[in-house]
Amino acid sequence: MEHETTELSREYRGALADAKLTPLWEHLSNALPHGLPAGLTSANLWRYQDVRPLLLQAGEQVPVEKAERRVLVLSDPGRGQAAMQATGGIYAGIQLILPGETAPTHRHSPSAARVVIEGKGGFTVVNGQRCDMEPGDVILTPSGQWHDHGHDGVGPFTWLDVLDLPVFTAVESSYAEPGRASCNQEDGQATMQSRFRSNGLAVAHSLQRTNPYPMLRFxxxxxxxxxxxxxxxxxxxxxxxxxxxxxxxxxxxxxxxxxxxxxxxxxxxxxxxxxxxxxxxxxxxxxxxxxxxxxxxxxxxxxxxxxxxxxxxxxxxxxxxxxxxxxxxxxxxxxxxxxxxxxxxxx
Ligand SMILES: [Fe+2]
The missing domain is CATH 2.60.120.10 (Jelly Rolls)
Known part of the structure; x- marks a missing residue:
């Protein structure tokens, strides 16, 4: 609740506004509520059986090359329609890729992860490393790493995307770069070395180089x-x-x-x-x-x-x-x- 605001004269308020100043005492309890944070997030359930048919309709109406990513965002009802976040710190959306499609290469400042929901034959390439995607797998595409998605199988392939996008938006640091068509071809060396590292083995001469993300597929x-x-x-x-x-x-x-x-x-x-x-x-x-x-x-x-x-x-x-x-x-x-x-x- 805001503090009583009547004690300030209209002239003084006008002078503050002209000087781009705001009296903290009128906003303190909103900025620093007592005891617990006052979040906007309104807990919500998105049932896959409700989302899936709407996503498949997007598959008919929106070519992936136009959409870049064919995603329905889980918009927090506490933030109104078209909110680009599910909670204060997390963006979530459900993505569809159809057989033979490629979600083109790009990279961005926020980090992302995919949790596979449905389908067979989907894959993600991250900085040259191919990650096959099976239901329940978690695939990371960390900040700044080139990535694209493809689908060699049959039927729809879907996953939950989660990103730390709201944090990047809050600090005005969210941006993306499109890739060239050929910039994220699979690099057999990268895929092989990642497989080794997931088993506790590193190519000896690579030990001098630090890799903050040695494991991309869980x-x-x-x-x-x-x-x-x-x-x-x-x-x-x-x-x-x-x-x-x-x-x-x-x-x-x-x-x-x-x-x-x-x-x-x-x-x-x-x-x-x-x-x-x-x-x-x-x-x-x-x-x-x-x-x-x-x-x-x-x-x-x-x-x-x-x-x-x-x-x-x-x-x-x-x-x-x-x-x-x-x-x-x-x-x-x-x-x-x-x-x-x-x-x-x-x-
Ligand atoms: Fe992305």
Whole structure:
């Protein structure tokens, strides 16, 4: 709530406006609300079964070469129509590529990641490194790296795009560069070396060069198997979560966005701490229900929902349908770098 504004004379207000000055005391509680941030994000569920037909219509009406990227953006209802963000720090959209199409090469200042939803035969090339894309895989296209997407298979191929775009927009640093048609051909050396590095092996003479992103593809097959193994080795009621990290440093795989795979054993409630970062949750497998600040979202594979900063959450997989697997994408790495990351006990 703004402070009472009547004590200032009209003349004084006019003089302040002319001088491009603003009295802080009238805006202090908006700028620095007490106790908790006053976010705009309004938690929302986007069901894949609702998005998919609209995306396929875009496939009929919008050629990819014209669109550059054929994406329907998940616009935060708390920010009004056409919001280019799902939460305060995260842009999310669902992208479609059809057989034989190429989403042309470009690069941009924000970092992106893809979470594959549906299809066979899709791939992304990042700075010459080909990443095959299978459902549930997370593929990184870090800041400044050339990337394009293609589809050698049949049928629609879709994925969730997440970017730290709102952060770059806030600091007026968001921009892109188009690539030349041939600038992102697969480089067999890059693909091979990346495969080696994912297994802890580096070509010896490359060790002098630092690579902040040694792993660009996180296959779901590997993550899923690890979650199942972990679930057998945690105490009853303990969460089953794995973070996606740079395997050479143990740090988060991107500088601003964090990725965590969560397994929800059937019938168990997970009530995590309230955390400072807002989040986008994507359902990789299974079905269940989440409560986000009192809203109930019944979800199944392919769905995406959001949670604002310090949201009160609980998740539950359908008992009858076995475990469910969620991916949480948040801006925790940024909160940690800002020295602000917090967790508070759930109510
Ligand atoms: Fe891009």
């Amino acid at each position: 296959p779901w097959k590997t993550t899923r198997a690890a979650l199942i193994e972990l679930a057998d080795n945690v105490a009853q009621g303990e969460s089953v979560e794995l973070s996606y990290v740079n395997p050479e440093t143990g740090e988060s795989c991107l500088p601003i966005l964090g990725f965590t795979a969560i397994m929800l054993p059937a019938g168990q409630d997970l009530t995590p701490a309230r955390r400072s970062p807002g989040a986008v949750f994507h359902v990789v497998e299974g079905s269940g229900e989440s409560s986000v600040d009192g809203k109930t979202f019944a979800w199944s594979a392919g769905d995406t929902f959001t949670a604002s900063t310090f949201a009160q959450l609980s998740h539950r997989a359908d008992t009858a349908k076995g475990p469910a697997f969620l991916l949480r994408i948040d801006d925790a790495p940024l909160h940690k770098k800002l020295g602000f990351f917090q967790e508070r006990k759930s109510a």
